[in-house]
Amino acid sequence: MSPAAHIQTWLDERFGWAELIHPLEKKTVPHHRLSYWYFLGGMTLFLFMVQVTTGILLLLYYRPSANEAFESVQYISTQVRFGWLVRSIHSWSANLMIFTAFLHMFSVLFLRAYRKPRELTWLSGVLALFLALGFGFSGYLLPWNTLAFFATKVGTEVAGQVPLIGPWIMMFLRGGPDVTGATLTRFFGFHVAVLPGIMTILLSLHVLLVQRFGISVPPSVEKQWAYFPTERQEMKFFPNFLLREVMAWYVALAVLAVLAAVFPWGLGTKADPFAPAPAGIKPEWYFLFAFQTLKLIPAKIFAIDGELIGVLAFGLAGLVWILLPFIEPKRHANGYRAVLALGLFAVLYISSMTVYGFIAK
Amino acid sequence: MRAITMSRKTEARYIFAACLFLFFFVPLATSDNTCLDCHSALDAPLQVTADEFNANIHAQKGLTCASCHGGNPNSADDAMNPKAGFRGHIDRKRVPELCGSCHADAAYMRQYNPSLRTDQLAQYHTSVHGQKLKSGDSRVAVCTDCHSVHNIRPASDPHSTVNPLNVATTCSRCHADQNYMKPYGLKTTQFADYKQSVHYQAMTERGDLSAPTCTTCHGNHGAAPPGVASVQNVCSTCHVFQAQLFEDSPHKTAFASAGLPGCVTCHSNHVIHRPNDDMVSTGAKSICTDCHTADDAGLTAAKAINGHLLDLQSRIERSKQILDRASQSGMEVSQPQLDLNQAEDALTKARVAVHNFRPDKVAKEAAAGQTVTDKTYQAGVSALRERNYRRMGLGISLLVIGATVIGLRFWIREIEN
Numbered sequence: 001m002s003p004a005a006h007i008q009t010w011l012d013e014r015f016g017w018a019e020l021i022h023p024l025e026k027k028t029v030p031h032h033r034l035s036y037w038y039f040l041g042g043m044t045l046f047l048f049m050v051q052v053t054t055g056i057l058l059l060l061y062y063r064p065s066a067n068e069a070f071e072s073v074q075y076i077s078t079q080v081r082f083g084w085l086v087r088s089i090h091s092w093s094a095n096l097m098i099f100t101a102f103l104h105m106f107s108v109l110f111l112r113a114y115r116k117p118r119e120l121t122w123l124s125g126v127l128a129l130f131l132a133l134g135f136g137f138s139g140y141l142l143p144w145n146t147l148a149f150f151a152t153k154v155g156t157e158v159a160g161q162v163p164l165i166g167p168w169i170m171m172f173l174r175g176g177p178d179v180t181g182a183t184l185t186r187f188f189g190f191h192v193a194v195l196p197g198i199m200t201i202l203l204s205l206h207v208l209l210v211q212r213f214g215i216s217v218p219p220s221v222e223k224q225w226a227y228f229p230t231e232r233q234e235m236k237f238f239p240n241f242l243l244r245e246v247m248a249w250y251v252a253l254a255v256l257a258v259l260a261a262v263f264p265w266g267l268g269t270k271a272d273p274f275a276p277a278p279a280g281i282k283p284e285w286y287f288l289f290a291f292q293t294l295k296l297i298p299a300k301i302f303a304i305d306g307e308l309i310g311v312l313a314f315g316l317a318g319l320v321w322i323l324l325p326f327i328e329p330k331r332h333a334n335g336y337r338a339v340l341a342l343g344l345f346a347v348l349y350i351s352s353m354t355v356y357g358f359i360a361k
Numbered sequence: 362m363r364a365i366t367m368s369r370k371t372e373a374r375y376i377f378a379a380c381l382f383l384f385f386f387v388p389l390a391t392s393d394n395t396c397l398d399c400h401s402a403l404d405a406p407l408q409v410t411a412d413e414f415n416a417n418i419h420a421q422k423g424l425t426c427a428s429c430h431g432g433n434p435n436s437a438d439d440a441m442n443p444k445a446g447f448r449g450h451i452d453r454k455r456v457p458e459l460c461g462s463c464h465a466d467a468a469y470m471r472q473y474n475p476s477l478r479t480d481q482l483a484q485y486h487t488s489v490h491g492q493k494l495k496s497g498d499s500r501v502a503v504c505t506d507c508h509s510v511h512n513i514r515p516a517s518d519p520h521s522t523v524n525p526l527n528v529a530t531t532c533s534r535c536h537a538d539q540n541y542m543k544p545y546g547l548k549t550t551q552f553a554d555y556k557q558s559v560h561y562q563a564m565t566e567r568g569d570l571s572a573p574t575c576t577t578c579h580g581n582h583g584a585a586p587p588g589v590a591s592v593q594n595v596c597s598t599c600h601v602f603q604a605q606l607f608e609d610s611p612h613k614t615a616f617a618s619a620g621l622p623g624c625v626t627c628h629s630n631h632v633i634h635r636p637n638d639d640m641v642s643t644g645a646k647s648i649c650t651d652c653h654t655a656d657d658a659g660l661t662a663a664k665a666i667n668g669h670l671l672d673l674q675s676r677i678e679r680s681k682q683i684l685d686r687a688s689q690s691g692m693e694v695s696q697p698q699l700d701l702n703q704a705e706d707a708l709t710k711a712r713v714a715v716h717n718f719r720p721d722k723v724a725k726e727a728a729a730g731q732t733v734t735d736k737t738y739q740a741g742v743s744a745l746r747e748r749n750y751r752r753m754g755l756g757i758s759l760l761v762i763g764a765t766v767i768g769l770r771f772w773i774r775e776i777e778n
Contacts, residue, residue, distance in 0.1 A: 077693045084693065085751075240776060247769045254762045261755035264691035 027211075027237035032221045035235075037111060039248040040104035041210070046249040047097035048203070050256070051135075054090035055192065062142070064188035066181030069144035070270040077267055088260035094136060096256065098286050101129045109324070109343040112336060113216035119325040121209040126322050128202045131195060136284055138191040144184060149271035151283045152187070153179045158294065161311040180273065280361055288357035289350045290314055295360075321346075395437045396426040409511045416520075417513050422473050429459060454494060456503040457485050484583035491583075500541070507531050523581075526564065528574040529555055551575075554631035562635075573599065592630075593623035600624075606717040638674065641715055642667040665720035669727040670711055676734035677704050683741030690748045697740035704733040 001009070011017035029038065061080055063072040076083035105125060108114055114122035141152045156179065160170030175182030217225070225232045235241050283291050293314075297306040320327065324342075329335030400409040414420050425434050432447030433439035441447050451459055461482030463469055470479050485491040485504075493501040507523055514521035522531045533552035535541050542549050555561050555575070563572035578587060578595045587595045597604030607613060607623060616623055627648050628636065639646035641663045643655075653659035680701055687694045707730025714722045 074693070074695070078696070240773065243769055243773050243776075247766050247773075250762050250766050250769070254759055257755055257758050257762070261751045262691070264693070266691070267693055267695065269695075 024238050025236075027214075028234035029215050029237050029241045030217045030221070031233040031235040032217070034111060034218055034221065037107040038215055038241075039245060040100055040107055042245045043248050043252050044097055044100045044104055045203070045207075046252055047093050047100060048199075050093045051090065051097060052196070054086050054093065057086045058090060059192065064142070064185055066144060066184055066271075069142060069184060070267075073143040074267060077264075084264055085260055088265045089256055091265035092256055092259040092263075094139060095285070096252065096259075098129075098132050098136060100252075101132055102286075105129055106343060106347060108216075110340065111216065111218040112340075113218075114325040115216070116325075118209070118213050118216060121206060121213065122325050123322060124202050124206040124209065128199065128206060130318070131199050131202060133286060135191065135195050135199070136286060138187040138195065140284060141184060141187045142191065143267060144271050145268035146271050146275070146278060147268050147281065149179060149273065150277045150281050152183065153277075154281070154291075155283065155287070156183075158307070158311060161305070161307050162315070163308065163312070166311075178273070282357065285354060285358075289353035292353045292357035292360065394425060394434045395440045396430075396432075396434045398437075400426075413512050417511060418515050419513060453499045453503055456505055457482055457491065457494070460504045461485075481582040484580070487585075488580070488583045489585045500544075502535060506535070525570045525572075525574055528576055529561070532575045551631045554629075558631060558633040559635045560633060592625050596624040602713050603716040606714060606722075610716065610718045612718055636712070638667060638670040638712070641670075659718075662718060662720050666715055666718070666723045669720065669723045670708070670715075673704070673708050673711060673727040673730045673734070676731055676738070677701065677708060680704070680734045680737040680741060683738060683745065687741050687744035687748065690745070692744040692748055694740060694744050697737040697744075700733060700740075701737045704730040704737070706730075707733065 008017060029035070058076065061072055061076045061083065063069060073087065076087050078084070080086075108122065108125065137152075137155060141148045156170050156173045159173060160166045162169055171177065173183070173186070174180070175186050282288060294307055294310045297310045299306050301309050320342075324339060328339045394414075397409065397411055397414060400407060401411055402408075409426075414426075419428065426432075427434050427446075429451065430448055431445070432441055433445040436445075439445040439447075441449070464477075465479050465482040467479045470477050481504075486495070490501040490503070494503065509522050514524075516523045516525075518524060519526060521527065529552060536547070537549050537552040539549050560573045563569045564574060576584065577598075579585060593604055593607065603624075613623075616626060627640070628634075637646070640648050643650065643660050643664050647663065649660060649663040653663070680697075684694050684698050684701065688698070707726055711723050711726035711730065714726045717723075
């Protein structure tokens with residue numbers, strides 16, 4: 001008996017291993033011309049795992065205080081063996097993860113995978129994306145450099161515009177009226193403890209729901225299969241789909257390696273709370289569309305503060321987005337087209353405003 | 362005609378309204394300063410507008426026309442009455458004494474501005490302007506020529522004629538006027554020269570109000586050209602180290618015996634350009650060659666000094682270039698880039714040491730910079746080596762990843778076949 005078979009028998013006798021992995025062996029994944037979109041979810045999960053691993057490695061040297069944060073990141077980047085690589089991969093992977101999460105979300109929307117019974121899968125996924133944005137916002141401050149300092153200042157000011165509870169949220173996020181070392185300490189707490197805890201629960205739920213309901217087949221393919229049942233194709237999850245998924249992960253790893261080695265993540269200059277904000281300061285690309293929108297809104301709209309209207313509009317849009325599967329018009333056969341139009345508008349709006357934000361001074 | 366003819370009742374209403382207007386508003390419209398009522402309507406040179414008067418620091422402090430001109434501005438009858446102390450036009454020769462009657466009175470000035478100096482009149486008497494005025498020349502500058510007459514503002518006001526930004530222009534009104542300066546036999550190129558100088562650039566381009574202007578070197582109220590012996594003292598008020606080094610240099614006695622002014626001999630006076638390392642050399646731009654001949658001790662020293670400076674400068678440039686290349690490749694080299702500032706400081710110190718005109722002194726300062734540049738250059742070399750190592754690592758990783766992906770693809774094909 002081979003050592004692997006020996007271990008399998010050992011596990012089987014104690015935990016019923018064969019019974020546990022039996023569903024995996026039987027699990028299949030639809031195979032059709034749009035199957036490659038299925039890899040985006042797994043790729044996002046892979047990048048999240050990269051984040052967790054590199055984040056833990058960074059924790060070995062990072063010091064979360066205003067006096068030491070910048071120097072500790074500088075130390076990681078210059079003195080720690082492969083520290084530059086770990087930090088660079090952590091930063092690039094964060095951006096790639098948000099990018100693939102966005103792609104995954106829009107692919108789910110346009111392939112209509114959010115339909116009954118997968119409403120909760122959509123809900124948990126969108127919440128996980130919002131949480132990933134929270135990771136980005138809180139992690140951006142941690143190197144305590146000038147750009148991060150002022151981006152956090154602007155970002156928390158926007159949060160302060162929320163009616164009634166805005167000032168309280170701003171105080172809570174900052175740990176005082178201004179962005180200080182106290183803000184850094186609590187952002188560190190959010191980034192390494194609070195958000196990962198919630199994210200683990202959300203992702204577990206998300207993956208569990210995917211396992212429970214299986215992978216959705218796009219309506220166009222469903223229709224095609226209904227007419228031509230012989231064309232229906234299924235692929236075994238293990239090992240056929242999983243090996244393909246691993247291939248996608250390797251591609252993501254290669255992209256990460258190129259980005260980290262050729263464009264190592266910069267450090268900037270240490271934050272000086274008493275210095276004036278640098279000209280043309282902008283947030284990370286995934287907040288740029290919202291930032292640019294708030295910049296374009298007039299100061300007053302019918303005597304109401306323009307920024308307040310902007311924040312309320314984004315809050316409402318976020319809520320509508322989360323509840324999209326529940327508000328899709330179902331009385332009409334073509335009701336889904338409203339949701340698709342909304343999705344298309346969102347893609348165009350976000351991409352055009354992001355480009356505009358990059359170009360605008 | 363009927364349409365435009367007023368009825369008696371309407372007429373009475375208009376007359377009543379007019380009376381009410383005159384009763385209530387005309388007394389309010391009459392000012393306390395009857396001088397302005399007339400002089401604001403007169404033509405130049407008698408005109409003084411309300412805006413001009415109100416912007417005047419004296420008016421803002423509660424002084425009136427009568428404070429200088431006498432008379433009673435509250436009464437139209439006594440406004441210009443000699444019996445009420447009216448002095449009328451102030452003769453130029455009397456202007457310094459009139460201004461000094463307040464500005465030289467420390468007790469009086471204290472109530473307005475305790476920190477304001479009160480020695481302006483005493484200083485003016487020592488100035489070339491003051492002495493010429495005393496000898497009967499009323500063309501020379503008096504207080505009002507520089508500070509203006511009715512539009513006097515504090516020197517801190519950017520609109521003031523004596524604000525540091527405007528001083529040179531104010532002086533140039535007379536000193537750049539060939540006709541006006543003709544009787545005194547003075548050059549009139551100072552302002553044009555000054556506008557080409559490094560001092561003017563600092564003042565106008567960098568907005569550095571502490572940069573020298575005319576009054577910084579010549580004095581303001583005690584304005585006089587600095588003599589040959591005192592030029593060095595004037596420059597040393599800012600350029601302290603250069604002056605100390607010059608004091609100990611072989612040029613000190615040589616210049617003194619030749620009757621040459623210290624700093625000005627090499628740097629000129631009004632057209633002071635940014636100094637460069639070629640000034641101390643044997644080349645075409647050398648100023649040493651003005652006095653020294655080929656291969657004498659002076660030029661040999663100049664050659665050595667220039668060599669030390671150029672060597673450090675080229676080392677700094679070499680470090681900068683390699684660190685920039687490393688930085689553009691994404692390498693973290695902010696610390697050596699920061700360290701390179703120490704080499705720049707050493708170069709500045711070496712350039713200052715030039716004023717001692719001893720090559721060993723310059724070499725000592727430059728050596729400190731060379732130590733820094735050697736380290737920073739090595740840091741740049743290491744950073745580029747690290748970059749190449751990373752890229753090689755990337756290449757190997759990509760090969761491994763590529764091979765794995767191809768292997769997986771074959772495995773999948775094998776399973777599915």
